[in-house]
């Protein structure tokens with residue numbers, strides 16, 4: 616069997632088109648322009664690229680983009696003041712503070728300052744609580760993108776055995792919760808899991824969010840399983856150049872899986888598209904209007 620490749624780029628492009636259409640409707644019918652504010656602290660080149668891409672995509676969708684660049688040595692108090700200003704700004708419907716933050720800043724304190732209804736990253740404890748209890752909060756972008764791709768691929772996920780490898784607050788845990796909400800039987804694996812190969816081998820759905828290049832071996836994958844590879848790892852090739860690989864050994868997994876996301880071009884492109892989707896949802900909720908269908 617050779618797996619079908621889940622094309623995250625095409626999926627994200629469709630989603631962005633749908634968002635742009637909704638934004639046009641919101642403008643025409645309600646005079647509402649969803650606005651996303653991104654706060655970047657410091658000059659980390661990877662974060663700068665993410666923020667630039669977010670800004671471009673937000674504008675391309677017809678939304679307002681607000682970008683705030685703060686120096687590496689900004690105090691926690693000043694950053695929190697900025698977040699509070701954005702909480703009070705009616706033109707801003709979504710706030711994203713680019714992580715990681717410098718060591719002297721308490722990330723949790725900053726995230727908990729974001730108004731939960733503007734927390735388009737879905738990291739606020741109120742939003743993780745709502746996700747855990749079946750409420751209607753903001754859901755973290757990467758796991759939400761993964762579940763959208765899985766449902767598109769498989770239809771109902773009910774009753775399927777799923778494993779999430781990784782238990783971070785931003786990917787692994789919300790991913791497991793989303794799968795549980797879809798009535799999967801969910802296993803969460805992590806660095807202390809015994810016999811990961813066996814756990815992966817009995818799963819119909821494998822989501823890898825570890826950050827270890829090609830940790831999940833292709834011959835562990837159950838025949839026909841759907842594999843979602845969240846990992847983004849830059850490794851050096853024999854010729855000294857670098858390339859991106861996922862957390863799954865793609866070349867061998869593709870021979871056993873039913874469907875698989877590539878790296879790059881799988882989960883990655885979905886994250887920004889879902890961020891825009893969350894911003895539109897947040898704007899509609901704050902304005903008290905139904906989101907266009």
Ligand code: NDP
Pocket residue numbers: 757780781782783784785786787804805806807808811824825826827830845846847848882883884886
């Ligand atoms: P974290 O480092 O926060 O978490 C990694 C998890 O993997 C931990 O729970 C850890 O277990 C587990 N782990 C580490 N080593 C092993 C192992 N040998 N066996 C099993 N589990 C292990 O990472 P993130 O969740 O933030 O990110 C994971 C990956 O996803 C990264 O490559 C990141 O770049 C990528 N990513 C991609 C995104 C996108 O596509 N847009 C967005 C976010 C992340 P333990 O808890 O026991 O330490």
